[in-house]
Amino acid sequence: MSLTDIQSTAVMAIGPCRIASLSLVSLLHQTTPIEGNEASERALKLSTTRIETAWTMLTEELSERLKANAYALPVELEAERQACIKCLEPLHDKISGRGGSVMDRIATLPDLAELCLHQLEPTISRFLDDLVAALSTAQREREAKRSGEMLEAVKNAEAVGRNIRLIAFNASIEAARIGDQGKGFAVIATEIRGLADRTQTLLTNIAGFLRA
The missing domain is CATH 1.20.120 (Four Helix Bundle (Hemerythrin (Met), subunit A))
Structure with missing residues (x-):
């Protein structure tokens, strides 16, 4: 209440x-x-x-x-x-x-x-x-105050999302460097990067809604 x-x-x-x-x-x-x-x-x-x-x-x-x-x-x-x-x-x-x-x-x-x-x-x-x-x-x-705290949480989540995307990108480069043995790993890295991109978009939309 x-x-x-x-x-x-x-x-x-x-x-x-x-x-x-x-x-x-x-x-x-x-x-x-x-x-x-x-x-x-x-x-x-x-x-x-x-x-x-x-x-x-x-x-x-x-x-x-x-x-x-x-x-x-x-x-x-x-x-x-x-x-x-x-x-x-x-x-x-x-x-x-x-x-x-x-x-x-x-x-x-x-x-x-x-x-x-x-x-x-x-x-x-x-x-x-x-x-x-x-x-x-x-x-x-x-x-x-609650809105401010939620915005701060979204910002932190956005930073994590960017880090995940960077890690996935680096993993893709390493997978490509080691050739055929890294193909499976490359697929996983691509999926992780795609998930990070979608999460980033969602967080951006939430942040925009909170600021409105």
């Missing part, structure tokens, strides 16, 4: 928690009971699931995926991740808690609208924007 893949997965897991939190604010202030209202119950379940998913990604999965890809968040971006966790924690605690209904527990949060609108939403949005920028840049740098 590339850093770009991790970036996409993280955005899809974390981003929806912003809408989910606002949905909870709306559900808290609606006048009709949630229980028995299919649309409200579905909205509540979807919102709580999205918040749980975002929490898991922020606290566990993102770090694990990045570590597996040999990447660590820069200090500033890690601080933003921790800020997201801090903002999301009150909601997550109420959703995962016990005693009463989910909405009853959420109703005990002071200034829920303030938390969701002016803290959670901007904090999450800033983190995702900066995460996308950082991982996109890191992936481009990795790809550029």
Whole structure:
């Protein structure tokens, strides 16, 4: 999995928690009971699931995926991740808690609208924007480095190919010098030289493709 893949997965897991939190604010202030209202119950379940998913990604999965890809968040971006966790924690605690209904527990949060609108939403949005920028840049740098390493490998292979062709050419000269006894060896040397030529052409084409 590339850093770009991790970036996409993280955005899809974390981003929806912003809408989910606002949905909870709306559900808290609606006048009709949630229980028995299919649309409200579905909205509540979807919102709580999205918040749980975002929490898991922020606290566990993102770090694990990045570590597996040999990447660590820069200090500033890690601080933003921790800020997201801090903002999301009150909601997550109420959703995962016990005693009463989910909405009853959420109703005990002071200034829920303030938390969701002016803290959670901007904090999450800033983190995702900066995460996308950082991982996109890191992936481009990795790809550029990989291309450079591949070009170097092709250059080394081209040098080997030239040496093989030179050896085959010298072998052909020696075979011709010793006459009939060297005919079989001359055929082999010619085949080796032809193979070296074809390999050289292939490597040249690969190098051209990498430079494009």
